[in-house]
Amino acid sequence: MSSAAELKLSRVLGLAKKFNNFYLTGFQKGDIRPFLVEGQQCGLIKSDVLKQLVKYPEVFCIRDCExxxxxxxxxxxxxxxxxxRTQQLEKVLRNLRSEGLFPALQGWRDEYFEVKSEHNALLKMERAATPLFGVRKYGVDINGYVIHPKHGLCIWLQQRSNTKETWPGKWDNMVGGGLSVGYGIKETAIKEAAEEASIPSHLVKNLVSAGCVSFFFESRQGLFPNTEYVFDLELPVDFVPHNADGEVQAFELLPAKECVERVFTPEFKTTSAPVVIDFLIRHGHITADDELDFTQIVELLHVPLQSLYTYKTRLEQMQKLQQQKLPNDANNCNCPNLPPVRPLENGHKKAA
Amino acid sequence: MSSAAELKLSRVLGLAKKFNNFYLTGFQKGDIRPFLVEGQQCGLIKSDVLKQLVKYPEVFCIRDCExxxxxxxxxxxxxxxxxxRTQQLEKVLRNLRSEGLFPALQGWRDEYFEVKSEHNALLKMERAATPLFGVRKYGVDINGYVIHPKHGLCIWLQQRSNTKETWPGKWDNMVGGGLSVGYGIKETAIKEAAEEASIPSHLVKNLVSAGCVSFFFESRQGLFPNTEYVFDLELPVDFVPHNADGEVQAFELLPAKECVERVFTPEFKTTSAPVVIDFLIRHGHITADDELDFTQIVELLHVPLQSLYTYKTRLEQMQKLQQQKLPNDANNCNCPNLPPVRPLENGHKKAA
Known part of the structure; x- marks a missing residue:
């Protein structure tokens, strides 16, 4: 294998580790607490945020599990x-915003995100604040692609508008957006396809649901435990997307190889990279024979977020365990501790 | 949603939990030890196996980490x-086999599996014994499918020969097999396609690498921390596979819906189910709108096996940490404990 090839291979794993920087190393530091609403774990809170929340004892009970x-x-x-719950939390958030302590809150949008546990809506929270509380976010992404007679697989990318609150001017998947209250998942994808790229209905009907990616990224803005529902859309060679809502400044069609290179540049939105890598893997453009770290990369596109938000389940299991014990065994506490998942960076390669 | 639909939905998650029974609950019990060869973690050993290995102190050092x-x-x-290493281990395995204690060893094949760590071959082990040592296994699987003019997406399944050592007579993916020493991953898939289903070269050239699935299953035979490299192969409507190596007794082409039903029956090989579910998700036949537990299912198709085999990495990190500490802090041991990952069964649903 040439050193150029080696360099390229390690870059995919490097990127997968980058968009999982919190999953792989943040948990090691252990300064993280479950955020509970009505006994349900809705988020994870780091110590920098905690330091501010202690100033609002009428809103937040900060305590140790008994x-x-x-x-x-x-x-x-x-x-x-x-x-x-919504009003009390919002008062705190507006205070924190005026104090200017958190970059995330400078992107205040007056848009709400509904915080749910299972299927119960618990409160709504300013969208810009969700990274401070480590609230799980869900979105949709469409891989728009063309099978070009000359260049083979080509992928449409969008360049985000310079006026967007998050990742302004960065390159991104053709279409993407957060789930909104009252919309289904495919419905959201179709709506975003029309707004962001003017995909007409006779083309969008070819949309194929293709799974989801999950990862746990941390930036100066806070925590991003994100799940993106992924759709593929093959487009005619002569179709050109154009933006309808002012959130996109350009579209560009790139052959798969050039698309990979673009994803590695700092001009690409880090949290959209998992969707492109997943697409290239599913379509045979990143393969196990070429990529020594293939299995590790695939696992890092699907990190077990569901096991990080299980305080209530763990508490119930623990209580059940304790009820089964004899009273004189009560000190032998089996309570599971956070973090439940302690993945580690490692050099493990596939065995064959 | 009808109750019939609900029933069906919960079945996919139920199956994903079944083929991850060790990942989800085995680790909770904590009776598991890393198996080290030359300082590298090559496996995981449960107490039932440990009980036998202690009888061979000249072969196994059973100790606690200092x-x-x-x-x-x-x-x-x-x-x-x-x-x-190979000879010493084999002596023990032949002894254990003659004692008849482990069902796994009744399937002795006189076939070797090479145990590696990263890219170093450490020893070879009788294939039937690998579940006793929790050695990671790698295989390839081909989803053979047809876009039928009348029935839409149809999937070819094979029925395993009744004389196979493992899962005799069960239904399985069209083509599958373990990685062999000296063969590449796609090369193995092509070889198996010829042997198991007589796929001619002009068709097998359409093979598309589509990722991998990883899961951690336990049966009476032992532990199965498996990774399957997944390939898709679209076949002409009139092509019929036929077996060439005596390992398959029948092939059947099923419409996607019937294929799902087959996978849920006890007649389907449990450890091949992840490949079919992954295929149906990637091709839009199991979707997030229809399947409430979609994100959890996708995460359970890609469990983080790489974080379970990291004893050496964790030891090095720990030693590094301890070197950074002052001597009088030496009792404050930060050694990470096994299991590094403690996923829990939970009722967490997606938040939107």
Missing amino acids: HTKQGLVELNPAFRDYNE | HTKQGLVELNPAFRDYNE
């Missing part, structure tokens, strides 16, 4: 309902 | 090379 020394941040359980 | 109380099983580091 069974372990595990620290918790709980929204005051005395708040009666969805509206009171 | 830094933690974590138990280890180490192949005697005095063994000089690949051959001595």
